[in-house]
Every structure is written in structure tokens, then in C-alpha cells.
Amino acid sequence: MFDYRIWFWIQITMSLQIRFSLNDGLYLKDPQDSKLGKNIIQHSILLIDEYGFESFTFKKLAERIGSTEASIYRYFENKHLLLIFLVNWYWEWVSYLIKVNTMNVSDPRIKLKIIIHSFVFAPKDNPGVEYVNESKLHNIVISEGVKAYHTKDVDKDNSKGFFKSYKSLANSVSNVISEIDPQFKYPYALATNLFEMSNNHIYFAKHLPRLTDISVNGNNVDEVETMLNYFTDKLLS
Amino acid sequence: MFDYRIWFWIQITMSLQIRFSLNDGLYLKDPQDSKLGKNIIQHSILLIDEYGFESFTFKKLAERIGSTEASIYRYFENKHLLLIFLVNWYWEWVSYLIKVNTMNVSDPRIKLKIIIHSFVFAPKDNPGVEYVNESKLHNIVISEGVKAYHTKDVDKDNSKGFFKSYKSLANSVSNVISEIDPQFKYPYALATNLFEMSNNHIYFAKHLPRLTDISVNGNNVDEVETMLNYFTDKLLS
DNA sequence: TTTAAAACAATAGTAATACTATCATAAAAA
């Protein structure tokens, strides 16, 4: 017996979910489409956060979710592409937050402040994708994110569009910067630097405190926001 | 027959060489002390530059220098410590260049400009350690350097003093920044950011040009220097 | 110059990693 009520319920539930369309070269099969796929995303985030990217393996992941290596390989060619997938997911999500939060804001100075707030506090402003722990994903981006593009394959990966999410985010932030100060000579550099600085200094505060002036207590990143605003205010006048 | 002239020549040649005292927890045996050790340093730089850190192995290195894996393991516990060693060597060398170039300069603004010039053009200002290709080592620091401290062992490594070279460099640059503008609130963050920005944007220019405004033609990094001076001038006034 | 010690090479071996291949079964779609 086919129950249409259940079928509709499933459809509605599915359509309410946030779903990002990521570059389909990143996976062999879209993990957002199936139970196992979502399990892979969910638990790879938890495991990479737990073990670090180097010690994370598909075998451990398979054991954790009660599946097999072979099944995971049907979704992702290797763990590097999975990392790029996760990082892209993160940047798509930050872009989404920025878009929602700056909607109807016209003053570019205020816009930039909201942008900074959005990505510094991204893990707290949860849009509710139940299989993604945004806070741990943020930790992964901070700790392992640079490894996504620091490889011998960057150029190949880049030509396949694997870093498009980050590039388009950088582009839209740089547009806001140019709106504030059309004379400012390095809008792209400042845009990317805001993201890199945010991630770096959260990491430094936690692990190499003598490389920074700020501190992060628990997950309180207020000082990061203050610092980024201090820098941008001085740079754009 | 023992020839004293040759013996003295060797002693003088040895003593003229630049030699950094790096944290001795990084190696099992100081590679700067022997022929094989220097071979390891020299060819690991060439091989990591050629293959990238992930694909670099002690086996390949051993084959390249006509030695064996086991012999290399007598110098370095693993390739990660070798990477940290190389990165430390690089920062020690930059510190040395900065010290030499800012000697007798009292104006902190000029000092900072010289500092920026020193590390941006470090690979060209060769102090002549014949077994180190500074230009390729710089490429390694740009492409692989972040991996030295983005691991699950950061805290352990840090407590052993493995990042001291970088921290003390950051400290001395931050002192110059505070001299220029004692009101500036984030001297450490600015200091580290100058180094990170330099490396990042050289990398972006080469591999992900849409993340930066500058371009690097061949190894001409003039635009990086101009950009860093532009940023610091605006920030410290 | 002899002798002892240290350094290095040669070889072998192990557990884990990063896959690939095949086949059976269960679930979903036509």
C-alpha cells in the first residue's frame, strides 16, 4: 500500500531543508540525496574534527557509520575531495548567511560590519541542516581548510571549479569594499584577508597564542570581530 | 701525510658557513654536521618542491641521494619533523637577513619597510649556504608551510618549542610596529599577518588569481612589497 | 699506527593506508 500522506510529508520535509548545489565534480554521487550520503557528511565532520584530516580514514568512517569503505568510495573518490566538498559547503553556507543578513541593507559600511559578524559568528547562527554540525565544520575549516588548496593539484582542481564558492564569496565582499572606498587599491586582498585572518587568529589564539593579540575563551570569538572591524576601519577611510 | 694547510682551509671554510642552531628536538642527529645530513636537507628541499609534501617520501629521498630509508631515519623521526626543521631554518634565515639589514637603522618606519623588503625578497638575497636553495625553500614555505602547524600535534609540538623561530620573529616585528604607533592595538596580529599575507598572496597570484589583486610574473614579487607597504601605511598613522 | 667507536649501507619485515574488484542482497522505481 502506498501512503500518499507519508510521501507528501517526505517531500515537504525535504524541500524545507537547506541544500547547496556544489560543483558536481566533487562527488561521484550527491551525498545530499541519500541516507548514507548524509551519514557520510555528518560523521566525516565529526571524525575529521576528532582525529584531524591526516589520521581520518574512510575505514574509520565506515566503521563509525556501520558501512563499508567500498560504499563510501561510491560517493567520494578520495578523502581530499571530501574535504573540498565540506569546505565548499561551509563557504556556501556563509554566503547564504551573508545574503540573508545583508538583505535590505544599503549602506556598504554597515554591510561590511554585518558580513564580518556573519562569518565570525557563523557557527552560532544555525540555519538548521540537521546532519551538519556547523560549529565543528567551522573548526575543520579553521584547522584543515588551507589543506584543501595547498596541494600539487591546485591548478587542476581550480580549473574544475572546485574553489568557486570561495572565489565568489571573495568577489562579493570585495565589491562591498570598493563601494565603501573606491580608491582602495586591494579590495580582493582585503576580502580574502578578512577570512584568512579570522580563521588564522582563532587558531593562533587556541594553539599558538604568542602569534596573536587576541584571545578566544571557549568559543567566544568577540575579540576576533572587534579586531577585524578595527583593521577595516583604519584601512577604509 | 697530514697537510695542515688543507686542515686549516677546511676549518676556515666551515666557520664561514652560516649555521643556525635550531631546536634539537627536531632531529635525532644534527643534519648540518655531516655530508649525508646536508644531502638530506639539500635534496629534501628539491624533492618537496618537486612532488609536494604529501607525495614526498623518505624512500624517494633515499633513492635520489643514493642512500637508504634507514639512514635518513637516523636524522629525522619522520617527514613532518623534517618539514618543521626546514620551515624553522627558513625563519631563522629571514631573521638573520632582517637583523643584518636593519642594523644601524633607528627610524622604526624605515625599519619596517626594510623588514618587509627583507622577507619578500629573501630568496634573492642569498647569504650562500651552498646546500640550501633558498628560492625553492621559500616556495616550500609558501606552499607547504602552514602544514607545519596545522596538525593534531600542534600543542605538543609547540610545547617542545618547535615554533620558536617564527614566534620570536613575530615578536621582534611587533616591537617595531609598537614603536611606530604605540596606540596600535594589534601589533602581533599585524606582524604575523604581514608574513601570512605575503605567502598567501604569492600563492594566490600563482594558483588562484581571483583571490587577489596582485600578480607575480615569474618570481617578480614587487607588487607584494607594494601591497604590504600600502596596508601598513594605512594601519599605522 | 692501531684500535675502538661511530656512521652508513643493505636487507628484511610489519602494520596501516588508499584504494579496486567482485558478488550477493535489499530497496526503490518502472
Place this chain on the structure above:
DNA sequence: TTTTTATGATAGTATTACTATTGTTTTAAA
């Protein structure tokens, strides 16, 4: 109901990241 698709179970391979042992050079001390 049949067919396709998705997953699980199992096995296997080349490579990596080591460790251990033994013998031979090279170097340094006596």
C-alpha cells in the same frame, strides 16, 4: 512484478611509514 539501483560483504594490491638486524666503512682517540 520486474528491473534497476544502492548498499554490504569480502578479498586483494601497491605503497607508505616505519623498525630491526647485520655487516662494512669512515672517523677519531689513544
